[in-house]
Amino acid sequence: MTSTEAGDNAVDEARRASELRADHADREALAAAIPTAGQDTPLAMELAENARRRIQLTGRPFPKPVGPRVLTVANQKGGVGKTTTTVNVAAALAQSGLKALVIDLDPQGNASTALGIDHHAEVPSIYDVLVEGTPLLDVVQRCTTVENLYCAPATIDLAGAEIELVSLVARESRLQKAITAAAEAGHEFDYILIDCPPSLGLLTVNAMVAASEVFIPIQCEYYALEGLSQLLKNIDLVKRHLNPALHVSTILLTMYDGRTRLSAQVADEVREHFPTEVLRTSVPRSVRVSEAPSFGETVMTYDPASSGALAYLEAAGEIADRGAAGRT
Secondary structure, three states: OOHHHHHHHHHHHHHHHHHHHHHHHHHHHHHHHOOOOOOOOHHHHHHHHHHHHHHHHOOOOOOOOOOOEEEEEOOOOOOOOHHHHHHHHHHHHHHOOOOEEEEEOOOOOHHHHHOOOOOOOOOOOHHHHHHHOOOHHHOOEEOOOOOOEEEEOOOHHHHHHHHHHOOOOOHHHHHHHHHHHHHHOOOOOOEEEEEOOOOOOHHHHHHHHHOOEEEEEEEOOHHHHHHHHHHHHHHHHHHHHOOOOOEEEEEEEEEEOOOOHHHHHHHHHHHHHOOOOEEEEEEEOOHHHHHHHHHOOOHHHHOOOOHHHHHHHHHHHHHHHHHHHOOO
């Protein structure tokens, strides 16, 4: 072997050794970046923050409102989290010492399913209240998984109610009269939340006439902003012609993804236009929230330590504080 070849081999060996050292250093850095218990990693910090929030919120009794509040949870756009928001906010209020009623006004009956309420065709339902004039309290069922939580279920019969209501007297105010009659009969509900279908038919109009407040969940995506402007026009129509007391009191940002710039932009724009109505809390995307209804539960009982459950508990606390202060 010549001296030149020996020199080349030495250079190659030195380069390979350098590459091995670099590869080993990369592996060491990667291993060090994997979160472990007790480290100040983003994951550990998020778990610690969730634990802190859970300690602060769980078990804290929410203040009673100045008077019973009726909120219509509405948005013409589908898939924004209306039903999910309705049942989880109601469950959070009930868990915190308030008496809550969910009126399922969507023919799909998803709110009834999420609360574990039987709603097959033969069950007395909100259809009987609207079309037959049955007293509201006669169809209310107790939720078995959350104390102080009740539901007036929807059955498949409600799908035909839009047509049947057309020919009835005072068709737009039949739910309002039923709720008023229940109040005169001495119901003790602090909150009544009405879950609406994703449309502006007679069912949604009934809900808006029955309530004084509109609670709007908004998905943090661009299309949600387009739907919001049309919804506000329809609310204004109902206010001018049927219910002068109606107003948007609460807006909740749902399906928030902190990793995307779009979610932040939508949130900023909504907060800019509705500075007093938008809740400070936003609900993140959460698999646990989506899983809960398949077990006939809200996320508040299915996984109370999840980020979704904590967000809804925090949102319910804001709503309750506003009600106690008369800021509705």
